[in-house]
Amino acid sequence: MSGSPAPLIKGWCPGALRPMLSGDGLVVRVRPHGGCLSRVQLGGLGELAQAYGNGLVDFSARANLQLRGIKPEGHAAVLEGLNALDLLDTDSETESARNIMVTPFWQADDGTTALVQALENSLQHAIVHDGLRLPGKFGFAIDCAGPPVLRQASADIRIERTEAGSLLIYPDGAQTGRLVEPHNAVEQAMVLANWFVRSGGVCNGRGRMASHVRHMPLPPEYNTPVPFAPPFTPEPGMTSAGWMAGVAFGQCHASTLCALSTIASLRLTPWRMIVLEGVMQAPDLTELLQAGDARLRVAACTGAPACPQALAPVRALASDLAAHVPAHAFLHVSGCAKGCAHPQAATLTLVAQSGGFALIHHGTTTDQPIARNLSPERLRAHPELMTKD
Numbered sequence: 001m002s003g004s005p006a007p008l009i010k011g012w013c014p015g016a017l018r019p020m021l022s023g024d025g026l027v028v029r030v031r032p033h034g035g036c037l038s039r040v041q042l043g044g045l046g047e048l049a050q051a052y053g054n055g056l057v058d059f060s061a062r063a064n065l066q067l068r069g070i071k072p073e074g075h076a077a078v079l080e081g082l083n084a085l086d087l088l089d090t091d092s093e094t095e096s097a098r099n100i101m102v103t104p105f106w107q108a109d110d111g112t113t114a115l116v117q118a119l120e121n122s123l124q125h126a127i128v129h130d131g132l133r134l135p136g137k138f139g140f141a142i143d144c145a146g147p148p149v150l151r152q153a154s155a156d157i158r159i160e161r162t163e164a165g166s167l168l169i170y171p172d173g174a175q176t177g178r179l180v181e182p183h184n185a186v187e188q189a190m191v192l193a194n195w196f197v198r199s200g201g202v203c204n205g206r207g208r209m210a211s212h213v214r215h216m217p218l219p220p221e222y223n224t225p226v227p228f229a230p231p232f233t234p235e236p237g238m239t240s241a242g243w244m245a246g247v248a249f250g251q252c253h254a255s256t257l258c259a260l261s262t263i264a265s266l267r268l269t270p271w272r273m274i275v276l277e278g279v280m281q282a283p284d285l286t287e288l289l290q291a292g293d294a295r296l297r298v299a300a301c302t303g304a305p306a307c308p309q310a311l312a313p314v315r316a317l318a319s320d321l322a323a324h325v326p327a328h329a330f331l332h333v334s335g336c337a338k339g340c341a342h343p344q345a346a347t348l349t350l351v352a353q354s355g356g357f358a359l360i361h362h363g364t365t366t367d368q369p370i371a372r373n374l375s376p377e378r379l380r381a382h383p384e385l386m387t388k389d
């Protein structure tokens with residue numbers, strides 16, 4: 001896209017042991033085991049964010065949690081705190097590979113937690129003993145609590161439950177998969193991960209399954225069609241696992257984590273929403289969004305000044321425009337063409353360029369704009385500009 005410098009693609013995600021430097025300090029990403037945080041862990045994370053960071057916490061699109069603005073001199077103390085909370089991996093290779101997204105709607109008797117535990121163990125063994133090296137963005141989705149809900153979320157190997165109750169494993173992007181038994185599902189996930197590496201899926205440390213299977217035939221046993229599933233639309237409210245609430249732009253203050261720690265354990269989701277385990281009604285916390293909140297129809301990345309690549313601040317503009325987004329439409333406001341907050345197409349996309357915002361209808365940040373050089377002031381004064389063809 002003209003009018004803006006090409007964004008820098010790093011090809012890896014931050015971790016706790018390998019944090020990423022951003023405009024507001026270190027981003028320390030915590031990968032909770034099984035996508036869950038106990039009340040003790042929530043309270044501990046809130047305290048770490050307040051003591052060593054800028055007090056802001058992100059819920060990421062990979063269902064992880066990030067402490068922001070950590071000062072480099074406080075990093076060692078954060079690691080010590082995470083270790084005490086059982087949230088630290090033994091080494092950065094294991095941490096980086098432990099990208100396991102879990103449906104937040106799992107039930108105690110559906111086998112999900114056993115699968116997650118077994119996959120964590122197998123991954124660590126394969127990394128430490130077999131030298132398996134997966135690309136930094138490579139991940140797994142364990143989505144077998146019922147009809148799949150994670151298909152729109154980033155993952156490379158998916159395990160789902162079919163209508164008949166069997167488990168199906170398949171590479172992201174493939175039309176066919178392999179039926180497996182619960183006792184060998186993880187073993188087959190590791191076989192598939194090794195197949196990806198051996199068949200040339202990794203190039204210069206990068207690679208994703210969906211691009212790989214476009215030109216590489218699957219092993220013959222992957223011959224069961226992946227059933228159609230309608231896109232899952234998350235909504236705040238009561239779920240089978242507890243109360244689900246939104247978090248504007250996936251970010252809250254550490255004080256909200258501390259308050260949540262007095263209420264319930266949390267299950268993280270890739271939708272910038274959280275599930276309060278076992279809770280039956282909306283918690284009275286101002287940073288949690290309930291159904292109908294206009295900010296649920298908007299995504300905006302970190303933007304300026306906290307992201308060094310951003311060409312403009314975006315969240316205040318997104319908040320101001322939220323009420324003007326038509327029902328059933330979705331607005332994505334991005335600080336640069338990388339589109340971190342919403343890589344998919346959106347009804348309306350505003351992307352910051354050097355001369356102002358470009359407006360794209362029904363596309364991503366890199367599609368052809370229908371207007372350019374829109375200033376935030378003009379957009380605020382004339383929000384109807386967003387929907388005019």
Ligand code: SF4
Nearest residue numbers: 301307335336339340
């Ligand atoms: S999309 Fe936003 S957060 Fe991502 S690099 Fe660009 S400005 Fe930064």
